[in-house]
Amino acid sequence: DGGITQSPKYLFRKEGQNVTLSCEQNLNHDAMYWYRQDPGQGLRLIYYSQIVNDFQKGDIAEGYSVSREKKESFPLTVTSAQKNPTAFYLCASSTRSGRSDTQYFGPGTRLTVL
Amino acid sequence: AQKITQTQPGMFVQEKEAVTLDCTYDTSDPSYGLFWYKQPSSGEMIFLIYQGSYDQQNATEGRYSLNFQKARKSANLVISASQLGDSAMYFCAMRENNYGQNFVFGPGTRLSVLP
Numbered sequence: 001d002g003g004i005t006q007s008p009k010y011l012f013r014k015e016g017q018n019v020t021l022s023c024e025q026n027l028n029h030d031a032m033y034w035y036r037q038d039p040g041q042g043l044r045l046i047y048y049s050q051i052v053n054d055f056q057k058g059d060i061a062e063g064y065s066v067s068r069e070k071k072e073s074f075p076l077t078v079t080s081a082q083k084n085p086t087a088f089y090l091c092a093s094s095t096r097s098g099r100s101d102t103q104y105f106g107p108g109t110r111l112t113v114l
Numbered sequence: 115a116q117k118i119t120q121t122q123p124g125m126f127v128q129e130k131e132a133v134t135l136d137c138t139y140d141t142s143d144p145s146y147g148l149f150w151y152k153q154p155s156s157g158e159m160i161f162l163i164y165q166g167s168y169d170q171q172n173a174t175e176g177r178y179s180l181n182f183q184k185a186r187k188s189a190n191l192v193i194s195a196s197q198l199g200d201s202a203m204y205f206c207a208m209r210e211n212n213y214g215q216n217f218v219f220g221p222g223t224r225l226s227v228l229p
Contacts, residue, residue: 045216101209102149102164105158107156108157
């Protein structure tokens with residue numbers, strides 16, 4: 001089955017700790033994205049990557065870092081510099097060749113800072 | 115400025131009736147795509163339907179159709195024969211060609227289907 005997996009589903013972190021959220025896709029998509037969603041809000045773009053070894057900041061990149069060493073994987077690190085990291089994090093991927101380039105999403109990771 | 119506007123924070127519909135969720139957008143790019151996603155309480159974003167700016171006909175996917183009015187910059191989602199499982203948040207999104215592969219999402223509309 002092709003799709004996007006995110007782990008863990010729930011994550012608890014103490015203040016001052018870095019934490020890494022996993023995102024893997026087997027859709028052979030070139031582009032991958034990380035979004036943050038706060039309660040009752042829409043999605044805001046954190047980082048995106050169009051190809052391996054390249055990524056760009058989105059609208060709210062401060063306090064986050066990413067890497068794209070493999071096409072299938074796009075992990076997100078929430079650093080201690082992120083002032084308010086408690087949120088729902090969604091990973092997505094898409095092709096870059098079609099007119100629609102629909103983004104498909106993983107199930108999300110809910111991060112809570114204690 | 116808001117690129118995607120969804121003016122209905124919450125909507126109610128009776129089971130088996132049709133409902134329209136509003137979406138207006140703002141772009142100067144002649145080539146763009148419009149998308150609707152459903153987000154149930156589990157949190158996953160489910161792709162529903164796509165409309166390209168050059169598409170001549172309104173998109174349809176099963177019980178979902180998109181009422182695309184280009185001159186008014188409107189892309190309303192119509193759900194026919196509502197089911198209890200349609201209760202969820204619905205997000206309108208846009209991808210502009212000049213903005214690369216990035217999407218802009220609206221604030222969402224919460225739909226509640228009543229039995």
